[in-house]
Amino acid sequence: xxxxxxxxxxxxxxxxxxxxxxxxxxxxxxxxxxxxxxxxxxxxxxxxxxxxxx
Numbered sequence: 720x721x722x723x724x725x726x727x728x729x730x731x732x733x734x735x736x737x738x739x740x741x742x743x744x745x746x747x748x749x750x751x752x753x754x755x756x757x758x759x760x761x762x763x764x765x766x767x768x769x770x771x772x773x
Contacts (some may be wrong), residue, residue, distance in 0.1 A: 723752065729760050 725745075732743055746752045 723756055725756050726760065729756070733764075 729743065732741070743757075745750065745757060747753050
């Protein structure tokens with residue numbers, strides 16, 4: 720699996736949680752890997768939980 724630029728943005732979001740609790744909303748076109756990247760992040764950081772809506 721290759722590194723995606725969005726992972727850097729997710730890590731910035733994680734750092735901002737120290738200041739204020741915020742939800743992560745991932746928007747984008749269909750089938751570009753939004754769910755995959757969030758699942759990868761959640762696997763690496765077991766503290767977070769993954770919620771998917773259809």
